[in-house]
Amino acid sequence: MRRGEFSLPAFPAWCSFNDVSFFDVHAEELDGRGFGLVADKDLVNDKDNVEIPTLLTIPRDLVLSAAAVEEYAKVDKNFRDLLEAAGHQSHRGNILLFLLMQLVLSSPDYQGHKGSLSPWTQYFSLLPAQVPVPTMWTEAELSCLRGTSLEAAVAAKLSALTHEFDHVRSKCDDLPFWYDLLYQDELITVRDWVLLDALYRSRSLELPLSGESMVPCLDLANHSQNAVAYFEENQKDEVGLLLRKGSAVKSGAEITIDYGQKKSAAEMVFSYGFLDPNTPAGSFVLPLEPMDDDPLAKAKLHIFGESPTLKVEDAEDGVAWSAPFVYLMCLNEEDGIQFGLLQENDGTRHLRLYWQEEDVTDRCADFETLIGDHELSPIFHLRAITVIMERISQQAETLESNPAQPNLPGLVRAEILGTVSQLREAELDLMQRTLQALESKRDALLKNDRVVAYLGSMEAAQNEGLAAQSSNGEDDFS
């Protein structure tokens, strides 16, 4: 659907009409970052200042929160119908539906009754039509993610977005207002839904009182690792942007906030579409799959209940990994796991998981602890480490053998190529350091007495089997 128009010169009037106040700061179009906030004069907040300089205040009733969506539903029938039919699934989903309503009301493609306009209706047109997050990249740009942890994550997100949009659409076929837009005129498409999701992901923030919200005007602040400002929700029913203690900003310089020190490189790219220079990977998450030849694979996945993953992160004392499913993956019936069906009094039957004959269904993600006092515990750990090493090696190989630049030059925007190249380097570095740490763990386990004895007995059993085969004259000359 085409976007409405709301240019920056008209913005001060909107702010004054809606009681948004800027103090010595204004919004401006910046090179390569869209809009941003810029200081009108030199600003300083000395360490011993008692009063913290406020840069921007936004009344709480402009904040797009869960409560605001419910309030708006009371005054706009078309939105209420949409929310009743397709909403109330998640907080994020409700906000996306609200944004969809604003997209319609502000679009030149919509010529119908304007209903109840909210300050957001006009503000929505100020939001970018393109967000540099991967869900909005072209096929050629997406192909640059091959081998990174985002390859699977972005594919899953795109498929979830299509599914969500189909769900919304299917729930609206008997609502005349929405039927016209979604079916008859096909003005709203899945591309609009992808944009609304991208806007929400890149602009929502966590407020202490209102929860996850979008805050108009505050969402014009760009990110920096060396942010000079921070936001807070105060007791005066406002959200404020304030200058950090010890910060000084020159006239004409940008006012930035910190989007989250703890976010990994992959999360930054996924949620905001850019990376600070020299950002380390921090962490990555990869999907895990049960072994191809495991007859219990389906039962294991069912009992685990969620898509299994491997998370690797840089910790203070080296690299750390967590993959609760990997232990379940490596254990089989001979080790002591069993599945059974439990019939309830009402006749329903449920799959249960047993470890050493104890029902551990509710602890299936805690096998690392469950195997702790088993005599073969070091063997199980060795198996888990081997699986994790294989998974990371395979990922690192894919990453290295698929360069970021696709065959057809010119199809990938330079800034996206730069961001992906940085992500690839950072993740490869973390993968290589993790493999080194895992190798040391594996080598230590291979020296463990129990492991040595176990592997020795396995080898002896194998040799006996071979000897028996050759004395039975079973050599295969075919």
Ligand SMILES: C[S@@+](CC[C@H](N)C(=O)[O-])C[C@H]1O[C@@H](n2cnc3c(N)ncnc32)[C@H](O)[C@@H]1O
């Ligand atoms: C909350 S919005 C900030 C305002 C936004 N620039 C606009 O035009 O409305 C977040 C988006 O701004 C851009 N952005 C923020 N900080 C950035 C930075 N340090 N470098 C590049 N882009 C940045 C990214 O596109 C990000 O998804």
